[in-house]
Amino acid sequence: MPILFYIASLVAIVSTIMVITRYNPIHALLYLVVSFMAAALIFLSLGAPFIAALEVIVYAGAIIVLFIFVLMMLNVGSETAQQEKQWLQPKVWIGPSLLTLVLLVELGLLLLKGKAATMQVPEVLPRTVSVSLYREYIMAVELIGFLLMAGIVGAAHIGKHTKRHLHRYLQADGTSKKEVTEQTEIVVNEPTTIE
C-alpha cells in the first residue's frame, strides 16, 4: 500500500533528523528505535515481511540494547550533553551539511531523470528467501559465519580489561621505584621500633 509507505518514510526521515541533532545519547537512541521501526514498516509495505521481522528483532532489539548497555557502562550524564551542545555549533555542522545537501540534490536529479517505473510489489515469502539463501548463496552464508566468528572473538579480545605492564623505566616519574624503596625502608626499620 503506497500510502503506508509514504507515512512510514516520513516518520523515518523525521526521526533520523532527530537522531543526529540530539545532545543526549540516550535520547538519540530512542529516536533511532523509532527510525528502525519505520524502516521495518517500509519493508513490510515493500513486500518483505521476513526482513521486517528481522529489522525489529536484530536492529531495534539487539543492536540498540548493545548501545544502551555500553552507554550505561560509560556513565554518561548531563555534562556529556553540555559538552555535545558546546561541540555542535552551527559553524561546525553547516559546511558539511550544505556540501552533502548538494550531493543529495545531484543524486535526486539523477534518480528523477529516468522514467518512473510504477512497480508491482509482489510479496516475497520467507520460504522463497530461505530456499535461495541455502541454494545459490550457501558460500556467502558460510563466509558471513566466519565474519560473525571474527566479530565475537575480536569483541571479546578488545573488550578485555587488562592492566598495562610497563617497564619500570617507562613509568611516569619513576614513582613505582620510590614506593619500592620506601617499603624496604619500613621493613628494615620495623624490628628496631619493636625492640
Add this chain to the structure above:
Amino acid sequence: MSLFNSQAVLLVAAVLFVLGLVGALTRKNLIFILISIEIMLNASGIAFIAAGSRWGQPDGQIMFLFILAMAASEVSVGLALVLQINHQHKTLDVEKLSALKDEIATEQDLASSDASNIPVATLYG
C-alpha cells in the same frame, strides 16, 4: 499487489543515507559516529530491498541479511573499542585520540637527538 513509484523508495533511501553521512561528519562523539554508521547501513539495506521487490526476486532480501550480520559484528567490535578507548583515554572526543600522530620535531629536538651527544645511560635509564 500494490503500485509503487520506484523512484520514491530510492529517494527515501538516499535521504536517509545522507542524513547518516551528515551525522558521521559533524559529530565528535564516538557513540554518535557509530549510530550514524548504523543509519547509513540501514539506508543501503532499504535500497537493496527496493531493488529486490522491484523484480520480485529474493536476492535483495538476502543481501539485507548479509548487511545485518555485518552491522551486528561491526557494532560489537566498535563498542568494545569505545569501551577500551574510554578506559584508557577517559574521553570519547575523536580529536583527542591522536596518539598515532607524530609530533612535529623542533630544532632543539633534532639537535639533541644526535646519538653521539646522549650517553647510553640516559637512553636506557
